[in-house]
Each structure stands twice: as C-alpha cells, then as structure tokens.
Amino acid sequence: MMRVMESSRLRRLAAVLALGLAATAPASAQLPLPQPQLPTLPDVVGQARDTLPEVTRAAPLNDLRKLRLRDLVRANPRTLEIERGQAIVRHEVVAVAPTEEALAAARRAGYTLSARERLNGLDTSIVTLSAPQGVSTRRALARLRELDPAGIYDFNHLYSESGPISGSGPFAPKESAGGGSNGARIGLIDSGVDARALPGVRVEQRAFAGADATPALHGTAVASLMDGIAHIYAADVYGGATTGGSATAIARAFAWMAQERVGVVNVSLVGPPNQALQAIVAGMIARGILIVAAVGNDGPAAPPLYPASYPGVVGVTGVNARERVLVEAARGPQVDFAARGADMEAASPGGKTPVRGTSFAAPIVAALLAQRLNAPGVGAQRAVNDLTRAARDLGAAGRDEVYGAGLVGRAAVAHR
Numbered sequence: 001m002m003r004v005m006e007s008s009r010l011r012r013l014a015a016v017l018a019l020g021l022a023a024t025a026p027a028s029a030q031l032p033l034p035q036p037q038l039p040t041l042p043d044v045v046g047q048a049r050d051t052l053p054e055v056t057r058a059a060p061l062n063d064l065r066k067l068r069l070r071d072l073v074r075a076n077p078r079t080l081e082i083e084r085g086q087a088i089v090r091h092e093v094v095a096v097a098p099t100e101e102a103l104a105a106a107r108r109a110g111y112t113l114s115a116r117e118r119l120n121g122l123d124t125s126i127v128t129l130s131a132p133q134g135v136s137t138r139r140a141l142a143r144l145r146e147l148d149p150a151g152i153y154d155f156n157h158l159y160s161e162s163g164p165i166s167g168s169g170p171f172a173p174k175e176s177a178g179g180g181s182n183g184a185r186i187g188l189i190d191s192g193v194d195a196r197a198l199p200g201v202r203v204e205q206r207a208f209a210g211a212d213a214t215p216a217l218h219g220t221a222v223a224s225l226m227d228g229i230a231h232i233y234a235a236d237v238y239g240g241a242t243t244g245g246s247a248t249a250i251a252r253a254f255a256w257m258a259q260e261r262v263g264v265v266n267v268s269l270v271g272p273p274n275q276a277l278q279a280i281v282a283g284m285i286a287r288g289i290l291i292v293a294a295v296g297n298d299g300p301a302a303p304p305l306y307p308a309s310y311p312g313v314v315g316v317t318g319v320n321a322r323e324r325v326l327v328e329a330a331r332g333p334q335v336d337f338a339a340r341g342a343d344m345e346a347a348s349p350g351g352k353t354p355v356r357g358t359s360f361a362a363p364i365v366a367a368l369l370a371q372r373l374n375a376p377g378v379g380a381q382r383a384v385n386d387l388t389r390a391a392r393d394l395g396a397a398g399r400d401e402v403y404g405a406g407l408v409g410r411a412a413v414a415h416r
Contacts, residue, residue, distance in 0.1 A: 065160070065298060076242045080158070083138060086272045089156040089243050091131040093141050094251075094276040097124045102148040109147060111140070119251065121258030122283045126251050126276065128156065152279050159237075159245045159271035161191070161218045162294035162305075162359040184374040185231040186366055187257040187265035189250060191219035192236035197347040198223055202231045206256060208249040210239025217348050221355050222268050224347030226367040233262050237269075245269065251280045258284060263373040263380070265289060266366035268359035270296040270305040278310055285312040288380045290373065292316060292366040294358035295335055297328040309334040314369070314384065317403065318342060318361035323394060325402050329358055335404040336384075337391060339364040364409045 069087045073080045081090045092114070095102075103113065110132030118125050131140030137155065144153045194215035195203040203223070207213040213236040223232055235253030238244030250269070257265050265284070284291055292314045296305035308315035308330075315334040318326045318341020326341055341361035345352045365387070372383040391406035399405050 069158075069160075079242050081137060083155055084272075086155075087158040088137060089158070089246055091137050091140065092156040093129045093131065093137070093144055093153055094156045094247055094274075095127045095129060095144070096152040096251075096276045096279045098127055098148065098151050098153075102151050103127070105147045106144060109143065110135070111144070115248070117252065119255035119258075119280075121255040121260070122280065122287075124280075124283060126248060126280075128248060152275050154247070154275040154277075156243075157247050157271050157274050157277075158243070159247070159250060159269040162268050162270045162296050162357055162362075183230045184228060184367070184370040185233065185262055186226055186229050186370045187233045187235070187260075187262040188219065188223055188226075188363075189235045189237055189253045189257075189265060189267045189269065190222055191216035191238045193223045193232070193234040194220045194349040197349060198232070201229060203234055204231070205234040205236065206253075207239050208235055208237045208253045208256075209244040209246065210236075210241040212239065214239050215349055217353065218268070218359065220348055221346035221353060222266065222359060222363045225360055225363040226266070226370075228371050229367050233257060233260055245271075247274050247277045251277060254280050254284055258287060258289060263289060264366050264370040265291050266363050267291060267293040267307055268362045270294065270298075270308070273306050273309070277307065281307050281310050281313065290314060290366075290369055290380050290383065292362055292369060294318075294362040295330040295332075297326070297357050297359075298330060299328055300331040302330060304332055304334055305330060314365065315404070316358060316362040316365045318356075318358045319394070319403075319407060323407060325395075326356070326358070331401050333401055335401055337365050337387065337405055338394060338403040338407045339409045368408055 066085050069085070070082060073082050073087055079090055080087055106129055107113070112130040113127060114130045115128040116125065129144065131137055135143070141153060141155060144151070192207070192213040192215040193203055193205060195201075195205070197220050205213045213234070216238065219234065219236065223234060226232065233256070235256060237246070237249040237253050254265065281291055291307060291312070293308035293316065295308045295315045295317050296302070298305060307313050309332070314336045317329045317335045317338045319338050320326060320341075321343035325338065329341070339361035341358055342356040344355065344360070346355045346360060368387055369383050372378055372386050373380065387408055388405045391408050393406040394403040396402070
C-alpha cells in the first residue's frame with residue numbers, strides 16, 4: 001500500500017477543493033512508492049461545478065502536485081531533492097551519447113561514472129554521472145555543460161502518473177478504442193501491469209526500476225483501456241523504487257520498445273522538460289514510432305508538461321461523460337486529440353475501479369493508432385491523419401488548444 005503522508009498545506013488545499021474548486025479527487029499526478037497521497041475528496045454537484053470560473057476551479061492543481069513532490073523528497077532526502085519545483089535524483093546528471101573526450105574531462109573534474117548503458121534499440125547510449133564531493137546537483141550539471149557545450153546533459157528528473165485512481169458517483173463501463181483485436185501490438189511505459197486483469201491479451205513485461213516488475217493500479221487501469229490490442233509490452237519504470245519514474249528508467253524503457261519494433265508507445269506520465277529524455281523521444285519518432293502521451297492534469301493555466309509537449313508526440317486530453325474537457329486538463333498546442341477520461345471504470349487487480357484524468361484518455365488514442373498502424377501499408381503519419389479525419393470536432397470550430405482535432409473513440413462514433 002502507498003504510504004499516506006499529509007502536510008498541513010495539503011489538508012488546506014484539499015479542503016478548498018472539497019468546497020467546490022474541483023469536481024473530484026485531486027487529478028494531479030502521483031508518484032511511485034513511497035509516495036504521499038491525498039484522501040479521496042467528495043464530488044460536488046456537477047451543475048454547480050460547471051458554474052465556477054474555470055481558472056478558479058483548476059488553479060490549485062499544480063500546487064498540489066508540487067506539494068506531493070516536496071513531501072516525497074522530505075521522506076527520501078538522501079536520494080532525492082527539489083530543483084525548480086521538480087523532483088530529481090540527488091547528485092546525478094544524465095548524459096546521452098557523451099564522447100570519450102567529454103567523459104575523460106568529467107573524470108578529471110571529479111565526476112564518477114556510476115552507470116553506462118548501450119541503448120541498442122536506439123543506437124545510442126545513456127550515462128549517469130555522480131557529482132564531485134561537495135558539489136550541488138545544480139552546479140554539477142552547469143559544470144558539465146561548460147566542459148562539453150555540444151553535449152546533452154540534464155538532471156535525472158522523476159516523472160509521475162497523470163491521473164489518480166479514485167472517485168465516486170455513477171460510472172459508465174470502461175471507454176475504449178472499440179473493435180476486436182486485429183493482432184495489434186502496443187507499448188506501455190507506466191507502473192507494472194496485473195496481466196490477470198487483461199484476459200485474452202498477451203502481456204510481456206520488464207522492470208526498469210527495482211528488481212522486478214510490480215503490478216500496480218495505474219498501469220493496470222491504463223492497459224485495460226487499450227481494447228483491440230493483442231500484445232502489450234509493459235515497461236515498469238517504478239517498481240516500488242524510491243527513484244522510480246526517473247528519466248533514465250524511461251529512456252531505457254523506450255529503447256526496449258524500439259528494439260521490439262513496437263509501433264505505438266503510450267506514456268501516461270508527466271514531468272518537466274529534460275534534454276536527455278527529449279533526445280530519446282526524438283530518436284523514437286525518427287524511427288517511425290508513435291509516442292502517445294497524456295497532456296497532464298495541472299490545470300489549463302499551468303506550464304506544459306512532458307513528454308506530451310515534445311515535438312512529434314501525440315498529446316491527449318480527457319473529457320467527461322458530457323463531452324466537456326476535464327477542468328484539470330492542460331491546454332495548449334500540445335493537445336492533438338480528446339478521448340473519454342472520466343465517468344468510467346477501468347480494470348484493477350481483482351476487479352474494476354473508477355478513473356479520472358488524462359492518463360486514461362491517452363490509451364484509448366494509443367490503441368486506435370496501433371490498430372491503424374497494424375493495417376498493411378500504413379505508416380505513422382498516415383495513422384495519425386486517418387484518426388484526425390475520424391475525430392469529431394468539439395469546442396471552437398476546427399483544431400483548437402482545448403480538444404485538439406476533436407473527440408475520438410466510441411463516444412465520438414456514437415454521437416455522429
């Protein structure tokens with residue numbers, strides 16, 4: 001079970017949300033074990049909720065995620081720290097394909113090469129460097145960039161799940177891509193998956209943090225929304241490890257997907273921009289692999305979250321049963337499609353659970369793209385173009401920064 005950690009600030013924000021600033025339990029992201037978790041908050045009447053100013057309703061969400069990060073770091077001060085509001089692994093700097101000359105210069109400056117791995121699926125390598133004794137992580141990164149201006153260096157950021165498993169009220173059966181399996185394969189970078197909750201689907205699973213893949217609620221729920229998929233490659237980047245969800249774990253998971261020639265990868269995780277991870281994502285896209293990512297739940301006025309906001313990534317927002325965008329969903333040019341992300345259930349170990357957030361809209365879009373990509377002669381761009389034509393326009397006429405190209409999935413078809 002997740003460790004429940006409540007600070008006075010979290011309780012104050014939770015009380016505000018319960019009075020009507022949000023419609024459900026907080027929809028900000030959650031981090032892997034050990035992680036703080038707010039108690040489930042009661043729903044307010046939908047009619048009253050929709051009369052509140054949107055910015056007011058969504059404003060506290062980004063603060064909630066930052067408070068959770070701070071509490072996580074306070075619980076693990078020897079391994080984690082906060083840098084500009086984001087959780088990072090203490091004293092670690094990540095480099096993509098550094099030259100031997102750059103590594104030699106780093107060693108002379110007192111850095112220790114703590115890990116080096118060849119990412120065969122992407123024909124590159126990723127290196128983790130430990131800061132010299134007495135040097136802060138921020139200064140360690142700045143110094144490496146000074147030593148090797150042409151190199152790719154960044155913090156080892158942690159990325160969190162883009163939607164909690166909680167809620168109450170009437171829920172429809174799980175939304176999905178629709179259609180039977182056509183042999184399509186898909187990749188999933190998330191927590192571990194309980195394969196027993198996915199009858200008829202082959203789940204091939206690997207751990208990229210901790211010793212073994214650890215089935216968890218979030219990954220299982222996300223995987224269960226990928227209808228029409230025969231084979232899921234599930235990369236567990238958490239595994240219960242303190243540093244789970246790190247940029248290095250995600251990079252290694254992407255490389256595995258590339259090596260297995262998976263055409264679509266779903267990432268329902270969010271975090272800050274990271275140069276190392278951006279380089280890995282660019283390498284995936286250059287190979288014709290579609291990356292589908294949740295745009296996040298920090299609210300419409302929050303800064304963009306990643307990997308959804310990287311160029312070429314398919315960003316997905318969520319809508320409720322009334323086809324209104326979730327109040328917590330991010331807005332911006334990174335939004336490509338909308339899908340059902342609330343008022344529905346997903347599978348969980350041992351049963352079903354209500355879900356809410358952009359996390360659960362993304363796999364619907366990923367499955368639709370995987371099915372299209374599985375057809376003969378269809379490449380990544382054509383799959384996206386076909387799905388764009390199938391989208392039902394919502395909001396302002398044409399493409400917009402709230403719904404992207406429009407709504408896809410069963411809900412889109414049912415109301416044509």
